[in-house]
Amino acid sequence: MNDEAGIRKHIEEANNKALELMRLSRPILVDIKRAKDILPKMKKNSIFHAGPPIDWNRMCGPMRGAIVGTMIFEGFATSWNDALELIRKGGIDFSSNHDHDAVGPMAGVISPSLPILVVKDRSNGKTCYARFVENRVQFGLFDQESVKVLRYWSEKLSPPLGKAIRKSKGIDLKxxxxxxxxxxxxxxxxxxxxxxxxxxTILPHLLKVCSPNEVLEVxxxxxxxxxxxxxxxxxxxKAITKAAHGIQFSTIVTVMARNGTTFGIKVSGLGDDWFTGEANMIKGLYFPGYSHEDANPDIGDSAITETAGIGAFALxxxxxxLALIGGSxxxxxxxxxxxxxxxxxxxxxxxxxxxxxxxTATGIDIRKVMRTGITPVIDTAIAHRHEGGGYIGAGLVRAPLDPFKNALHAYGRKYKLV
Amino acid sequence: MNDEAGIRKHIEEANNKALELMRLSRPILVDIKRAKDILPKMKKNSIFHAGPPIDWNRMCGPMRGAIVGTMIFEGFATSWNDALELIRKGGIDFSSNHDHDAVGPMAGVISPSLPILVVKDRSNGKTCYARFVENRVQFGLFDQESVKVLRYWSEKLSPPLGKAIRKSKGIDLKxxxxxxxxxxxxxxxxxxxxxxxxxxTILPHLLKVCSPNEVLEVxxxxxxxxxxxxxxxxxxxKAITKAAHGIQFSTIVTVMARNGTTFGIKVSGLGDDWFTGEANMIKGLYFPGYSHEDANPDIGDSAITETAGIGAFALxxxxxxLALIGGSxxxxxxxxxxxxxxxxxxxxxxxxxxxxxxxTATGIDIRKVMRTGITPVIDTAIAHRHEGGGYIGAGLVRAPLDPFKNALHAYGRKYKLV
Structure with a gap:
């Protein structure tokens, strides 16, 4: 192909199709299930995590802390050292959430027994998953008090909430x-x-299927x-951006995710490949006693919100x-x-x-990012860079340019434009 | 007094005190009660209404419609003609809500059996009252379908909600x-x-004291x-502005209210007197089929929100x-x-x-209104000008200048400044 106008038209058509599929996407919250009962490729010793794939050795402190906390929750280990031994023996099978159509906030760690949200896209029948949010384990804490949060969710909250969601026949999220x-x-x-x-919205369903104590609890x-x-x-x-994924020739970004070390993206027309770069530091406000020195680089799958046109894109x-993240x-x-x-x-x-x-501005185009040099803005929480350090602030961060550059190069190669 | 700087200082001190009392005010929702059981001066044949006092003959269509609807709810009458006969015989004792520390939206009609909210100001022990909101009778409808709304509120909603509010020991509204x-x-x-x-906030209290059916209903x-x-x-x-009322020398407005014919204000340093002018027409958006021609002038006690610094002051x-009222x-x-x-x-x-x-800008000063010629902006719903016409739109309206002018003249006379 060397007819430049022709190629451009081809790309525009592909991107319009991708955007149309995002518009048509209709994510419905249908259930809460244990990960092992719903994620097709989750094994007994799987741990899924936020961001692009990464080895234990390159993982940041909060990611490691969150993994160990989750291993303690699972009963895989009883302490940090115990967990490390198992990991070093290759006893844990790590995998990226996004490679299983799942997302998780901050470290975003999903393990077999953890309950996760199940969302079905009514427009295409595809299913996506999300880990719930808390402010301890996902920030790298792994003490007993923190692990208790996962148990509380698993034992006390998910069962009644899951019942109510099923009773509702699905909650229309858009x-x-x-x-x-x-x-x-x-x-x-x-x-x-x-x-x-x-x-x-969920209350009438809770009232129908739960005991008064369960209703109070939830x-x-x-x-x-x-x-x-x-x-x-x-x-x-995740469902909205997933709907736009896999359109030949499309230059639309369908995933932005960070593991606390690298920042990765996927692009609609570029299959399952990740394109990565170093994760940036966050500019923001710190809780008393903490500063920029303590901060880990940008982490979490939550940038899927910006990928779908909300989050910092709707600031x-x-x-x-702004009281939380700073700025005017x-x-x-x-x-x-x-x-x-x-x-x-x-x-x-x-x-x-x-x-x-x-x-809101929606549908990030890798060509436009490279042409302008402007990278997506993301608002996010800040984790301490050490395992066990926890939640220390919140702010704004820019995506690094490298993932977009790498994606555009790959695009050129795939579609024989270079 | 003829020392102008001295007088000015006196006024500033009084206004600062009034504003300090507004800041300290802490309105707590403590109960829902039938009007006759809580409003000290409500008689068996009383009907209270929004805005400054007004005779039946000068009342606008929606006010008349709301009064007749409420009379039907009370069993005072069974039809429009029936109600009119009773009113013309002097059988109904009309009074302004604000003269009883009460407020009501739009026509704002309060009758003996109607349940009303009871709010106690923790800073000064004073009690204020408000009629609940609906979109039929208060807009001048008086058919059976509309009257049913008052019965539903009275029989089905107020009893469980009142129980829950009492159980809560008070809901801190600020x-x-x-x-x-x-x-x-x-x-x-x-x-x-x-x-x-x-x-x-009320849910845990509802769950404690109400039956499952009542919880569902509410x-x-x-x-x-x-x-x-x-x-x-x-x-x-109402509680916040009431806290600032009655400060000698204060030029702060503590009431703005409209009966659909006249717009009235009260001023902190001017006792219980009303200062009035003709109510303005509203600029806004109409529901399909309606236009400016159908609209009644500005009506309701809800301008108490602007008096306290919210409503259009927080636009x-x-x-x-703006989707409802228009504008950018x-x-x-x-x-x-x-x-x-x-x-x-x-x-x-x-x-x-x-x-x-x-x-938000708070504490309207009659001197500043007269000096600038700028009158308070208010956002409000629009009632059809005929009884039985109902809710037809929403928009923005300016207070007329006359009430402020009349108040400033009265101020000059009272404090011997002229």
């Missing part, structure tokens, strides 16, 4: 997300309205954990989040407009009242 | 309102986040009526409301800043993330 965006959420670091809307948890809806937002965004609509309302609006330079559409579902109900 | 303002509410036309937050109602929190917002704002933080996000921000020209402080509790967490 309209709920659209509504939350009109209520000051950006659905990544701030999903507070989403959590309230979900709580309100609703108390939801009212005290306003970050909860993030896992639903991530699951929905203009969520100025309240003017900056927030600036970022929202800036992302139009590297995307191919304005979202038809996710709109922002503050920019007069225009849609 | 923090809930502050949080809702960070979630895109302006707490007048858009109290959607407030309703979700209230539902989440929570279903709350999830389907996202305007519900307006009555709590109004009750709280910048609630751009989603830029206008919304402009109004929020403009109101600083006629007020004496920025609110310490009610802050807006979009203007970098600055407080």
């Amino acid at each position: 309209p709920m997300m659209a509504r939350a965006l009109h209520m000051g959420d950006e659905l990544h670091n701030r999903p507070a309205a989403g959590t309230l809307l979900f709580a309100s 609703t108390k948890y939801l009212s005290e954990n306003d970050i909860f809806f993030l896992c639903m937002s991530m699951a929905a965004c 203009a609509g969520s100025p309240a989040i 309302a003017e900056d927030a609006i600036k970022y929202t407009y800036e992302m139009r330079k590297i995307t191919n559409s304005l979202n038809d579902t996710f709109t922002l009242p503050i920019i007069n109900f225009q849609g | 923090p809930m309102m502050a949080r809702a303002l960070h979630m895109g509410d302006e707490l007048h036309n858009r109290p959607a986040a407030g309703t979700l937050l209230f539902a989440s 929570t279903k109602y709350l999830s389907e009526n996202d305007i519900f929190f307006l009555c709590m917002s109004m009750a709280a704002c 910048a933080g609630s751009p989603a409301i 996000a830029e206008d919304a921000i402009k109004y929020t800043y403009e109101m600083r020209k006629i007020t004496n402080s920025l609110n310490d509790t009610f802050t807006l993330p979009i203007i970098n967490f600055q407080g």
